[in-house]
Amino acid sequence: MGLNNIYRRLALACLLASVQGVSQAAAYVDVLDLPAKASALAVSSPLSGTARAGERLVAVGQRGHIVYSDDGGAHWQQAQVPVSADLNAVSFANATQGWAVGGDGVVLHSIDAGATWNKQLDGRQIGALLVKHYQALADAEPDNPQWPALVAEGERLTQQGADKPLLDVWFANERTGYVVGVFNLILRTDDGGQSWTPFQDRTDNPQGFHLNAIASTGDALYIAGEQGLLLKWDQASQRFAAIATPYQGSFFGVLGKPGEVLVFGLRGNVLRSGDGGASWTALDSGLHVSITAGVVDAQGNYRLFTQGARMLVSQGSGAQMRLVQQAEPVPVTGATRAGNGSLLVVGSRGVRTLSVE
Incomplete structure (x- = not known):
């Protein structure tokens, strides 16, 4: 088998693998949406x-x-x-x-x-909910160290x-x-x-x-x-x-x-x-x-x-x-x-x- 044929087969295999991966990814649905x-x-x-x-x-x-x-x-x-x-x-x-x-x-x-x-x-919203709530309190009380810590907790949940x-x-x-x-x-x-x-x-x-x-x-x-x-x-x-x-x-x-x-x-x-x-x-x-x-x-x-x-x-x-x-x-x-x-x-x-x- 010539090198060109080998390369073509490898390329085809990679393409099929890519298509299959895309198909599998498209088939995934989060349990929160299923x-x-x-x-x-x-x-x-x-x-x-x-x-x-x-x-x-x-x-x-x-x-x-x-x-x-x-x-x-x-x-x-x-x-x-x-x-x-x-x-x-x-x-x-x-x-x-x-x-x-x-x-x-x-x-x-x-x-x-x-x-x-x-x-x-659901959990995709909770982190942002914490950030918004405690950031407002941090803005109102900039000297209170509790609020930035809770903002950071919300950011961790989001990440x-x-x-x-x-x-x-x-x-x-x-x-x-x-x-x-x-x-x-x-x-x-x-x-x-x-x-x-x-x-x-x-x-x-x-x-x-x-x-x-x-x-x-x-x-x-x-x-x-x-x-x-x-x-x-x-x-x-x-x-x-x-x-x-x-x-x-x-x-x-x-x-x-x-x-x-x-x-x-x-x-x-x-x-x-x-x-x-x-x-x-x-x-x-x-x-x-x-x-x-x-x-x-x-x-x-x-x-x-x-x-x-x-x-x-x-x-x-x-x-x-x-x-x-x-x-x-x-x-x-x-x-x-x-x-x-x-x-x-x-x-x-x-x-x-x-x-x-």
């Missing part, structure tokens, strides 16, 4: 969070899957979702208005009890791209709510998600620990995070103030009732306070695996679930915990009340309705 695919397996795929929308049950999970049930979990339908990013949590302010959050800083909103969703925010997940969401009503995530990422809205205000300067979290969960006990709002971080909303100072706890490991959840709060996390650790966090009692869970979800059942009892498929029940005040055997134990990442006093739990195997005594 609608979740309809799947008969969505209800049994990994799900991370669940909530009630009136009498409807809603669960969210991987690849943008959101499913809902109108008969207590017996039958499920898949929602229309505009992204295929993994979703971590969901919250409903009332029977129709709900929000879901997840990977790549995505925030979704529903006005029809979770049947359809639209995107309000790094949409890769910072939001881990939880909570709404007080259809207008006011919070989303929280990694590295002290926290935003507040007072118009139902039409606009968002960065709240990094309103948290006592100078080391930028992850904010894993946000929840209300009915009379107080708490955020649980890494390395013993527990924050409580202080109305007077308009900030999330740090509360000292006797455990320095990560907390994964917080729940409670008026006058009482439980926080739980790594290695079976559960703490209880009956005085708004001024003092804490460590509860003996008898476990050494992480507690990943919790719910207050219809009888007012606390039920905590572990990554090792165990369930703890705390009667009444929550001062004592006991292990309860499950007929079909599975790891649980989220739980909410279902109908007839039962619970809906979600995890790596999808949804499951749990009858409770």
